[in-house]
Amino acid sequence: MTDKLEMGEFIFKPKARIIKTIGEELISNDNVAIVELVKNSYDAESQIVEISFNGLIKERSEGKKLKRYIDKESASIIIFDEGKGMDFPTIETAWMEPATNFKKKIENKNSNRKFTGEKGIGRFASAKLASRLELITKQKDSDEIVVKFNWDDFSDEDRYLENIYINWEIRKPIEIKNSGTILKLINLNNDWDEDKLRDLRVTLSRLLNPIVPIEDFLISLNVPKGIDENLDGTIERPETLNKPDYYIKGVIDENGRPNNFTFFSKVVNNEEVLKFSEKEFLLKDPIRESLAGKFSFEFRIWNRDDLNKLSKEVNSTVKNVRKDLDDLSGISIYRDNVRVLPYGNKNNDWARLDIRRVNNPTLRLSNNQIVGYISIGLDSNPLLKDQSNREGIVEGQALEDLKEFIKLIMNEVEQRRYNERPRENEKTISQKSLFEKFSLHSLTTLVKEKAPENKNIIEALEKKELEIKDGISKVQEVISRYRRLTTLGQLIDAVVHDGGNYLNKIDIQANLIIKAFKNNELNRNELFEYINNIQNIRKDFAQLFRRIEPFGGRKRGRPKNIILEEIIKNQFLLYHTDFERLSISFEISETRNNVTMDEAEVGIIFMNLIQNSIYWLENVGTERKIVVHVGRSNSEELFVIFSDSGPGIKNGIEDNIFEPYYSTKPDGIGLGLAIVGELVSEYNGEFFLINNGPLDGATFKITFKYRI
Numbered sequence: 001m002t003d004k005l006e007m008g009e010f011i012f013k014p015k016a017r018i019i020k021t022i023g024e025e026l027i028s029n030d031n032v033a034i035v036e037l038v039k040n041s042y043d044a045e046s047q048i049v050e051i052s053f054n055g056l057i058k059e060r061s062e063g064k065k066l067k068r069y070i071d072k073e074s075a076s077i078i079i080f081d082e083g084k085g086m087d088f089p090t091i092e093t094a095w096m097e098p099a100t101n102f103k104k105k106i107e108n109k110n111s112n113r114k115f116t117g118e119k120g121i122g123r124f125a126s127a128k129l130a131s132r133l134e135l136i137t138k139q140k141d142s143d144e145i146v147v148k149f150n151w152d153d154f155s156d157e158d159r160y161l162e163n164i165y166i167n168w169e170i171r172k173p174i175e176i177k178n179s180g181t182i183l184k185l186i187n188l189n190n191d192w193d194e195d196k197l198r199d200l201r202v203t204l205s206r207l208l209n210p211i212v213p214i215e216d217f218l219i220s221l222n223v224p225k226g227i228d229e230n231l232d233g234t235i236e237r238p239e240t241l242n243k244p245d246y247y248i249k250g251v252i253d254e255n256g257r258p259n260n261f262t263f264f265s266k267v268v269n270n271e272e273v274l275k276f277s278e279k280e281f282l283l284k285d286p287i288r289e290s291l292a293g294k295f296s297f298e299f300r301i302w303n304r305d306d307l308n309k310l311s312k313e314v315n316s317t318v319k320n321v322r323k324d325l326d327d328l329s330g331i332s333i334y335r336d337n338v339r340v341l342p343y344g345n346k347n348n349d350w351a352r353l354d355i356r357r358v359n360n361p362t363l364r365l366s367n368n369q370i371v372g373y374i375s376i377g378l379d380s381n382p383l384l385k386d387q388s389n390r391e392g393i394v395e396g397q398a399l400e401d402l403k404e405f406i407k408l409i410m411n412e413v414e415q416r417r418y419n420e421r422p423r424e425n426e427k428t429i430s431q432k433s434l435f436e437k438f439s440l441h442s443l444t445t446l447v448k449e450k451a452p453e454n455k456n457i458i459e460a461l462e463k464k465e466l467e468i469k470d471g472i473s474k475v476q477e478v479i480s481r482y483r484r485l486t487t488l489g490q491l492i493d494a495v496v497h498d499g500g501n502y503l504n505k506i507d508i509q510a511n512l513i514i515k516a517f518k519n520n521e522l523n524r525n526e527l528f529e530y531i532n533n534i535q536n537i538r539k540d541f542a543q544l545f546r547r548i549e550p551f552g553g554r555k556r557g558r559p560k561n562i563i564l565e566e567i568i569k570n571q572f573l574l575y576h577t578d579f580e581r582l583s584i585s586f587e588i589s590e591t592r593n594n595v596t597m598d599e600a601e602v603g604i605i606f607m608n609l610i611q612n613s614i615y616w617l618e619n620v621g622t623e624r625k626i627v628v629h630v631g632r633s634n635s636e637e638l639f640v641i642f643s644d645s646g647p648g649i650k651n652g653i654e655d656n657i658f659e660p661y662y663s664t665k666p667d668g669i670g671l672g673l674a675i676v677g678e679l680v681s682e683y684n685g686e687f688f689l690i691n692n693g694p695l696d697g698a699t700f701k702i703t704f705k706y707r708i
Contacts, residue, residue: 023124033125044083057226069193077185085139085179114336130185138176239314240324244300256290279647291398293381299372331372362661407666571606586626596707608672616646646697
């Protein structure tokens with residue numbers, strides 16, 4: 001016995017307009033549409049593809065300029081290749097089946113090329129470009145097949161897909177001699193002006209790797225007379241790309257380790273093979289394996305401040321050289337030698353290089369200085385998958401790992417480039433030496449010696465010098481405040497985290513009391529226990545505020561007697577969450593040195609050193625430890641040894657790390673150690689690296705000779 005009165009099955013009956021809808025969703029613009037059709041020619045093993053625009057040239061005014069364009073009403077686009085062509089069964093069972101996996105089932109037996117399209121959506125590109133398509137195709141020693149599509153038929157909201165019929169015919173060869181495919185796109189959907197054609201030419205020039213070009217695949221763009229003749233012809237790599245100021249290339253293996261890294265600098269005319277220890281060139285989480293997979297890369301870099309010499313080398317003009325770099329700059333991704341959009345497009349800062357440069361323009365490089373490629377493959381990088389709209393790689397940890405590797409690579413270039421900068425102004429400028437340039441003392445002295453009778457001038461100079469000194473004093477005070485704020489921003493993260501934990505603990509205890517009251521289960525002893533727990537948490541909270549109190553504004557600039565070791569320990573306690581998370585241990589001298597110093601300034605010094613160590617210790621898998629030793633060289637000098645078990649400082653950059661805006665961190669701003677050095681100098685002290693420290697990583701020594 002059953003309650004079912006009737007049963008059966010349904011099937012989907014897609015409307016005809018689904019084809020155009022899919023095309024509009026998956027193909028974002030006309031350039032992407034043409035690129036998809038060119039990819040099909042590449043997959044067909046063609047050695048050349050010609051894209052020809054035809055139609056009437058018209059002009060329209062845009063502001064004060066006249067723009068020439070190919071009128072869509074009369075225009076057509078013809079895309080021709082000399083590939084394998086298609087037979088009738090392929091058209092019937094592959095081309096006419098959207099989302100087919102036909103390409104996955106076959107392989108390019110006579111070519112080293114990997115298929116670039118595997119979702120069967122490239123054909124929708126023709127519907128994006130025009131309302132009519134005539135497809136002509138021929139295999140070797142076969143007849144021509146002609147198929148005609150009217151995409152307007154698919155706009156009828158009342159028709160079902162199964163009721164749309166496509167006309168075809170098989171005929172003797174007329175247009176194709178050997179083998180290949182012709183796509184005739186008629187009744188274009190949009191006009192094509194010169195700017196749009198120029199963008200298309202740039203896009204096509206980057207479709208295949210411009211640094212390592214494929215010799216057996218040429219792309220030719222043909223435009224009608226009346227359009228800028230520079231847009232016409234075979235797309236070639238500009239000579240500018242062969243003359244970088246620097247380049248770095250190499251391979252990241254499947255384990256995320258660097259191999260075969262080479263760095264070249266035109267400045268010193270030298271190519272250097274780069275080697276890395278096990279503690280160097282690591283992802284932020286060195287224990288986790290990289291998900292990006294194996295890839296190769298090459299980044300070519302130019303100093304764009306002066307392109308005169310380069311323009312002469314390539315027999316061109318500065319304007320044209322700059323245009324070449326503008327057109328091709330950025331870091332592009334190539335999967336099996338074919339570009340993955342939109343990486344490398346103008347204003348597409350996908351690796352966040354421009355953001356890094358904004359934060360540190362002295363050290364960092366931006367996209368417009370780089371022409372770079374990353375080469376991945378379907379087989380070697382399975383987790384770097386295309387989005388269905390062919391506009392990028394699916395967001396995920398694999399792509400994030402790839403971005404992090406780019407920053408690590410760029411960091412190597414930036415450090416070496418910084419080392420080769422002109423050295424005439426090498427001396428680090430402190431506040432004191434900076435403001436000495438604004439002193440009128442030497443001029444006043446000279447006037448007194450050479451013209452003592454000019455008392456009015458001398459008095460005016462002396463008065464102006466006092467005004468300058470007063471102004472400098474105010475500027476120095478502002479600089480001091482901003483120096484504190486630089487560190488304070490990082491301190492806030494720790495305070496918010498710990499403060500949130502304390503509040504959460506108080507909330508838990510309060511809820512337990514409320515719950516016990518509601519259930520009439522609360523006795524006197526339990527109530528006292530809950531209240532005692534809350535008081536203990538409050539004490540921890542108060543201790544947190546006592547540690548950060550010196551960074552407030554009320555007591556700023558008032559040195560007082562403090563125990564140096566206690567202040568240092570307080571800075572470590574501010575980061576106890578990071579220390580627990582990373583299993584970092586620390587030791588501080590049990591000595592007690594009484595000094596008269598600004599507590600906030602001492603805090604800033606050691607906060608910067610601790611933050612630095614935490615970053616580098618996160619990248620080592622061995623024991624993580626920091627040791628601080630405080631002692632006196634004599635009655636007039638106090639010293640602090642600060643050592644960690646991190647990767648240490650690379651040879652050759654020992655002096656650079658103390659300079660403002662120099663950083664070995666991929667995202668570093670480069671102010672931490674410079675701030676430490678500036679503060680130490682205010683106590684007539686020194687801040688420097690030493691070689692033989694208590695731990696294997698970086699060891700710094702600080703000396704104080706004032707108020708100790």
